[in-house]
Amino acid sequence: MYLEGRIVDFTDKLASKSPEPGGGAASALAAAIAAALVSMVANLTVGKEKYADVQDRISELLEASEAVRKKLEELVQKDTEVYGVLSVAFKMPRETDEQKAERAKAVQAALKEATMVPYEIAERCLEVAVLSETAADIGNVGAVSDAGVAVLLAEAAARSAALNVKINLTSIDDPEFVSEKWSGIKDILSKSASLKEKVEKVTYEKLG
Amino acid sequence: MYLEGRIVDFTDKLASKSPEPGGGAASALAAAIAAALVSMVANLTVGKEKYADVQDRISELLEASEAVRKKLEELVQKDTEVYGVLSVAFKMPRETDEQKAERAKAVQAALKEATMVPYEIAERCLEVAVLSETAADIGNVGAVSDAGVAVLLAEAAARSAALNVKINLTSIDDPEFVSEKWSGIKDILSKSASLKEKVEKVTYEKLG
Numbered sequence: 001m002y003l004e005g006r007i008v009d010f011t012d013k014l015a016s017k018s019p020e021p022g023g024g025a026a027s028a029l030a031a032a033i034a035a036a037l038v039s040m041v042a043n044l045t046v047g048k049e050k051y052a053d054v055q056d057r058i059s060e061l062l063e064a065s066e067a068v069r070k071k072l073e074e075l076v077q078k079d080t081e082v083y084g085v086l087s088v089a090f091k092m093p094r095e096t097d098e099q100k101a102e103r104a105k106a107v108q109a110a111l112k113e114a115t116m117v118p119y120e121i122a123e124r125c126l127e128v129a130v131l132s133e134t135a136a137d138i139g140n141v142g143a144v145s146d147a148g149v150a151v152l153l154a155e156a157a158a159r160s161a162a163l164n165v166k167i168n169l170t171s172i173d174d175p176e177f178v179s180e181k182w183s184g185i186k187d188i189l190s191k192s193a194s195l196k197e198k199v200e201k202v203t204y205e206k207l208g
Numbered sequence: 209m210y211l212e213g214r215i216v217d218f219t220d221k222l223a224s225k226s227p228e229p230g231g232g233a234a235s236a237l238a239a240a241i242a243a244a245l246v247s248m249v250a251n252l253t254v255g256k257e258k259y260a261d262v263q264d265r266i267s268e269l270l271e272a273s274e275a276v277r278k279k280l281e282e283l284v285q286k287d288t289e290v291y292g293v294l295s296v297a298f299k300m301p302r303e304t305d306e307q308k309a310e311r312a313k314a315v316q317a318a319l320k321e322a323t324m325v326p327y328e329i330a331e332r333c334l335e336v337a338v339l340s341e342t343a344a345d346i347g348n349v350g351a352v353s354d355a356g357v358a359v360l361l362a363e364a365a366a367r368s369a370a371l372n373v374k375i376n377l378t379s380i381d382d383p384e385f386v387s388e389k390w391s392g393i394k395d396i397l398s399k400s401a402s403l404k405e406k407v408e409k410v411t412y413e414k415l416g
Contacts, residue, residue, distance in 0.1 A: 007218060008211045008281070011240055015247035015277065022248070023357035026241050030361055032219055033234050039223035040230070069223065073216070145375050149231035149368040153238055156364030159408070160357040166415050167353050200367070207374050 002080065003073050019087075024079035024118045027160035028072050031125045034153035035069035037146045038131045041139040054138040061134050068127045075121050079164075082117045086110040111168050115181060118164035122188045125158035129195040136202045148203030155196040162189055210288065211281050227295075232287035232326045235368035236280050239333045242361035243277035245354045246339045249347040262346045269342050276335045283329050287372075290325045294318045319376050323389060326372035330396045333366035337403040344410045356411030363404040370397055 002010050002021065010029075014021050042062035045051045051058065089110040092103040129151050136147035162185045169178045210218050210229065218237075222229050250270035253259045259266065297318040300311040337359050344355035370393045377386045 003216045004214055006212055007215050007237070010215060011244045011277065011281065014241065015244040015251065015274065017248065017251035017254075022351075023245060023354045026245055026354075026357055026361070029215070030238050030241060030364075033222065033238060036219045036223040037231060037234055040225065043223065043225035046225075066223065069219065073219065143230075145371040146231045146234075148371045149234055152364040152368045152371075153234065153361075156238075156360040160360045163353040163356045163360075163408075163411060163415070166412065170416050203371060204374065207371070208378050 002076055020080040020083045021076070022079075022083070022164075023160060024121065024164040025076045027118070027125075027157040027164070028075040028079055028121045030153050030160070031121065031128055031157035032069050032072035032076065034125075034132070034150040034157065035065050035072055035128045037150040037153075038065035038128060038135045039069065041135040041143045041147050041150075044140040044143045045138075048140065051138070051140065057134070057138055061131060061139075065128070065131050065135075068124050068131070072121070072124050072128075075117065075124065079117050079121070082110075082114045086114050108172065108174070111172050112174075112177065115165055115168040115172065118161040118168075119181060119185065121161040122158045122165065122185060125154045125161060126188045126192050126195075128154035129158070129192045129199070133195055133199050133202075136199045136206070141206055144203050144206040148200055151196050151199040151203075155192045158188055158192045210284055228288040228291045229284070230287075230291070230372075231368060232329065232372040233284045235326070235333075235365040235372070236283040236287055236329045238361050238368070239329065239336055239365035240277050240280035240284065242333075242340070242358040242365065243273050243280055243336045245358040245361075246273040246336060246343045247277065249343040249351045249355050249358075252348040252351045253346075256348065259346070259348065265342070265346055269339060269347075273336070273339050273343075276332050276339070280329070280332050280336075283325065283332065287325050287329070290318075290322045294322050316380065316382070319380050320382075320385065323373055323376040323380065326369040326376075327389060327393065329369040330366045330373065330393060333362045333369060334396045334400050334403075336362035337366070337400045337407070341403055341407050341410075344407045344414070349414055352411050352414040356408055359404050359407040363400045366396055366400045 042058050045058045089106040092106055094100045094103050132147050132150035136144055165185050172178050250266050253266045297314040300314055302308045302311050340355050340358035344352055373393050380386050
């Protein structure tokens with residue numbers, strides 16, 4: 001489990017020619033860091049008299065940011081594992097026509113599975129971006145820059161995950177699946193880009 | 209040393225109300241991940257016959273990306289430490305006029321020191337963005353998405369570091385320092401934004 005390992009071991013292996021971890025796991029980790037920053041803003045607001053009016057919303061925010069952080073931390077691992085599934089399918093024998101057909105079927109199934117991991121990472125990034133807006137709006141103003149960093153990293157991680165969705169889609173021969181997933185990604189990217197612009201602006205306004 | 213510790217311990221402490229690590233350390237780590245991805249592209253290109261023509265440039269790229277990764281990994285730690293310097297200055301006594309003047313002087317010096325850490329993070333992020341362009345242009349095309357992720361995370365990390373520069377600048381009473389540093393940051397952000405747009409486009413083109 002990478003998450004249980006040392007940071008330097010992760011970045012060292014990322015830098016190596018090992019096929020995993022790669023950009024997918026990197027984007028999940030960047031988004032987990034963003035989620036942690038939303039939690040930090042919430043934790044710096046909990047129990048403060050100045051923010052008495054928003055305590056219920058802050059508790060909800062913290063619950064949501066910690067839940068999505070956990071999911072993203074799991075996705076760091078899942079992205080490295082799905083590479084194995086694809087690798088096994090590509091190594092299947094292809095001597096007879098029957099073998100070729102079976103291999104093609106397995107590769108297509110593995111590609112769809114491999115698509116859905118960065119797809120879910122992108123979905124979770126959008127969740128983090130939504131939560132960072134709440135953090136910037138009602139959280140401790142002394143930590144507003146952390147809400148700003150959260151939205152910036154979450155949006156970049158969503159765009160990064162999109163690249164990893166795209167790689168798999170280019171090899172999938174199910175046009176309906178391809179068009180549905182790519183349209184989903186475009187929607188996620190458009191929403192997270194708006195949130196980035198909005199929350200970054202609010203952050204600078206509150207910094208004065 | 210956070211880098212020598214487990215990833216979950218870093219994200220857990222980031223999520224807590226502890227004042228450090230915060231957004232500055234988070235942006236340095238995101239940029240170190242981006243640098244590692246440039247190294248990955250370089251490592252997947254080294255020694256490949258198909259890329260024989262660019263082996264010298266790839267070796268230079270790898271050397272540069274590993275050097276900037278090491279700097280960014282050090283900056284994760286430095287950002288958490290500079291908070292301590294600021295905290296000590298703020299806690300200085302301010303009963304007499306003399307104490308007040310001494311404290312103000314120490315706070316101003318600490319704020320300048322605290323400004324320069326995220327400022328250097330932003331400078332290093334731009335370096336990573338520049339290197340990711342080379343990775344996307346001449347690196348193994350099978351890893352082009354990793355060059356794309358690198359530029360996206362590096363650009364977001366630069367914008368994140370800028371927020372942390374801004375926080376400190378708002379309390380510094382040396383207009384020349386403030387205007388010089390902010391103009392430097394605007395230049396870094398404008399350059400990294402152009403690189404992001406360019407490299408993301410190249411990545412999609414090469415993914416097909």
